[in-house]
Amino acid sequence: MKVLIIEDEPSLAKDIYQYLEKEGYICEISATYNQAHQKIHVYNYDCILVDITLPGGNGLALINELKHNHSEAGIIIISAKDSLDDRIKGLELGSDDYLTKPFHLSELNARIKALMRRKQFKGDREFQIGNLRVQPLEKRVFVNDKELNLTGKEYDILNYFLANNHRVLTKEAIAEHAWGDHYDIVDSFDFIYVHINNLRKKIKEAGGKDLIKTVYGMGYKFMAS
Amino acid sequence: MKLLAKTQVYYLSLLLVLLIFWSGIFLYAISLVLEDSIDETLYSELQVSIEQFQDNDAESFLNYAKKSSLLDYNYISSIHTKKLFYSDTLLYNSVEQEDIPYRQVHAEIMASGKPVRITLRKSLIEYDDLFSAIIFTELIFIMLLITGMYILNRGLLVKIWQPFFTTLERASEYRLSQKGSLHLPNADIQEFDQLNEVLMGMMAKIEHDYHSLKQFTENASHEIQTPLSVIITRIEMLLQDEQFDENQWESIKDVYQAANRLSRINKALLLLAKIENRHFEEKQTVNMSKMLTELLNEFDEQIRQKKISITAKIMPSNSVSGNEELTEVLLRNLLVNAIRHNTGKGEIAIELLPGTLNITNSGKEPEQDLSMYFNRFYKADINSNSLGLGLAIVKEICVAQSFEYDYSYQNHQHIFTLKFQPLQ
Numbered sequence: 001m002k003v004l005i006i007e008d009e010p011s012l013a014k015d016i017y018q019y020l021e022k023e024g025y026i027c028e029i030s031a032t033y034n035q036a037h038q039k040i041h042v043y044n045y046d047c048i049l050v051d052i053t054l055p056g057g058n059g060l061a062l063i064n065e066l067k068h069n070h071s072e073a074g075i076i077i078i079s080a081k082d083s084l085d086d087r088i089k090g091l092e093l094g095s096d097d098y099l100t101k102p103f104h105l106s107e108l109n110a111r112i113k114a115l116m117r118r119k120q121f122k123g124d125r126e127f128q129i130g131n132l133r134v135q136p137l138e139k140r141v142f143v144n145d146k147e148l149n150l151t152g153k154e155y156d157i158l159n160y161f162l163a164n165n166h167r168v169l170t171k172e173a174i175a176e177h178a179w180g181d182h183y184d185i186v187d188s189f190d191f192i193y194v195h196i197n198n199l200r201k202k203i204k205e206a207g208g209k210d211l212i213k214t215v216y217g218m219g220y221k222f223m224a225s
Numbered sequence: 226m227k228l229l230a231k232t233q234v235y236y237l238s239l240l241l242v243l244l245i246f247w248s249g250i251f252l253y254a255i256s257l258v259l260e261d262s263i264d265e266t267l268y269s270e271l272q273v274s275i276e277q278f279q280d281n282d283a284e285s286f287l288n289y290a291k292k293s294s295l296l297d298y299n300y301i302s303s304i305h306t307k308k309l310f311y312s313d314t315l316l317y318n319s320v321e322q323e324d325i326p327y328r329q330v331h332a333e334i335m336a337s338g339k340p341v342r343i344t345l346r347k348s349l350i351e352y353d354d355l356f357s358a359i360i361f362t363e364l365i366f367i368m369l370l371i372t373g374m375y376i377l378n379r380g381l382l383v384k385i386w387q388p389f390f391t392t393l394e395r396a397s398e399y400r401l402s403q404k405g406s407l408h409l410p411n412a413d414i415q416e417f418d419q420l421n422e423v424l425m426g427m428m429a430k431i432e433h434d435y436h437s438l439k440q441f442t443e444n445a446s447h448e449i450q451t452p453l454s455v456i457i458t459r460i461e462m463l464l465q466d467e468q469f470d471e472n473q474w475e476s477i478k479d480v481y482q483a484a485n486r487l488s489r490i491n492k493a494l495l496l497l498a499k500i501e502n503r504h505f506e507e508k509q510t511v512n513m514s515k516m517l518t519e520l521l522n523e524f525d526e527q528i529r530q531k532k533i534s535i536t537a538k539i540m541p542s543n544s545v546s547g548n549e550e551l552t553e554v555l556l557r558n559l560l561v562n563a564i565r566h567n568t569g570k571g572e573i574a575i576e577l578l579p580g581t582l583n584i585t586n587s588g589k590e591p592e593q594d595l596s597m598y599f600n601r602f603y604k605a606d607i608n609s610n611s612l613g614l615g616l617a618i619v620k621e622i623c624v625a626q627s628f629e630y631d632y633s634y635q636n637h638q639h640i641f642t643l644k645f646q647p648l649q
Contacts, residue, residue: 019461080450080454102453102454104458167465168464170461173461191530217478
């Protein structure tokens with residue numbers, strides 16, 4: 001799976017590159033508008049991450065061009081601009097998702113996975129990680145053919161773990177994934193603790209192995225082989 | 226004291242003092258002239274009397290003098306002087322039953338070989354009446370003059386100072402954050418024109434500085450986002466190694482949490498800058514009832530977790546003309562506040578009526594003035610996780626959308642009231 005990262009900040013592009021490479025993606029980086037413009041005309045990508053403000057041009061123009069060329073690539077905008085206008089403009093042009101900087105790499109990863117799943121399987125398939133079988137469209141999870149009775153938030157958190165298998169997920173990233181930008185309202189970290197304990201209990205009760213590991217008070221890590 | 230009143234007081238009191246001074250001098254001059262003429266009359270009458278005295282025999286004259294109140298005599302031991310003495314005196318009048326002023330003259334003469342002092346008097350009562358008449362007319366004159374001057378002055382002052390009052394009114398109505406610069410009309414009076422020019426120049430400069438500062442804040446917040454992204458993602462990359470000892474974990478955790486907090490502060494400041502720079506001018510019809518219900522669903526879990534009992538009376542299809550994004554931030558921040566600063570097992574009451582939203586929640590008694598809550602970075606509870614920007618954002622949104630708000634604390638309840646123009 002090929003991913004093009006169009007981002008002018010080199011260290012951020014490098015971090016995204018490294019994180020996604022470990023997921024098994026083949027990544028390329030474009031730091032300018034012109035460079036990106038050439039690449040999207042020559043190669044085909046499965047997923048393109050676009051920053052809106054680029055040296056030499058606007059990322060939205062690139063999306064326009066991709067759509068004009070009937071590109072099949074999934075497009076995620078990564079922008080420092082957190083305005084509804086840009087969001088709507090981007091989605092109207094045909095981008096699939098919008099992520100505001102600063103974001104968590106694990107969140108970006110989960111979004112790419114969800115997008116790819118939607119694109120490739122048209123969303124009607126199921127996938128297996130470890131002993132967990134997931135039907136993403138129905139939001140159902142099975143352990144050894146036994147369905148887990150999960151609440152909405154529990155499913156969200158589990159799904160986030162599955163997308164970031166073998167990665168340390170910080171509490172902040174989990175909270176932001178589950179509650180959005182406004183996770184700091186009430187003590188969300190206590191919520192996460194409660195939800196994760198429930199998840200562990202439900203998986204164990206269904207005969208599954210507890211694969212959620214705690215990491216030094218920073219966060220959690222899902223370990224499915 | 227008002228400018229016009231102050232000017233009038235100075236002007237009219239000077240006028241009054243001058244007039245009183247003038248009338249004093251006037252009366253004094255008249256009395257001098259009158260006294261002079263009375264003395265002359267007395268003198269000539271005295272000469273006639275003395276002639277009569279010397280012509281006739283002393284006996285009959287003295288008899289005559291006895292009958293007259295205007296003529297008096299008494300014997301003296303010797304003649305001390307040949308000078309005449311003028312003086313004023315009061316004599317009791319049995320008819321009028323009061324003392325009446327007289328002018329009198331004394332002369333010492335020899336009558337039938339004996340020294341006699343004779344006194345000739347003249348009543349001043351008619352002159353008193355004259356003075357009363359003069360004073361009366363003077364008073365009327367002074368009153369008329371002052372009233373006239375007052376009216377004239379008032380008209381003149383109001384006319385002359387009119388441009389100044391216009392300037393004052395425009396300047397006090399002027400708001401820096403609003404659209405449109407300060408414009409002051411031509412006054413046709415050099416000093417006022419100068420004042421207007423100086424004011425307009427000053428305001429233009431302040432406006433320019435204000436807007437470039439706001440723009441700077443927005444740009445700075447924007448520019449900070451990217452390096453912050455680098456910090457946060459770099460730490461997340463580091464975390465994946467898991468090759469740290471406990472101290473290192475602790476340091477990484479602190480840096481990571483601080484970076485996340487900085488990111489949240491920055492986002493809030495960026496939002497504030499954008500509201501102030503009018504990025505949200507577009508207005509839509511916002512269905513407050515729907516928005517509020519959705520937000521309550523969103524916060525349902527947190528509300529239940531904190532064991533808060535909630536009562537919501539939301540009248541359906543309550544709409545307002547406003548910016549959808551801002552209105553959502555506004556409602557969200559209000560709900561967040563009601564949840565975050567609630568007591569354990571507390572309560573929240575929400576009431577949405579056409580044009581009014583009341584959010585009441587139990588909470589700690591405020592230690593400081595409630596208006597402080599709307600200041601940026603003010604935190605009632607130092608230890609709380611909040612940024613201290615929520616209500617500052619609420620305030621800016623209310624200003625931007627012309628909503629009115631009121632915040633009070635009664636019966637252990639924090640009460641926030643929002644007033645808006647409802648759409649039919």
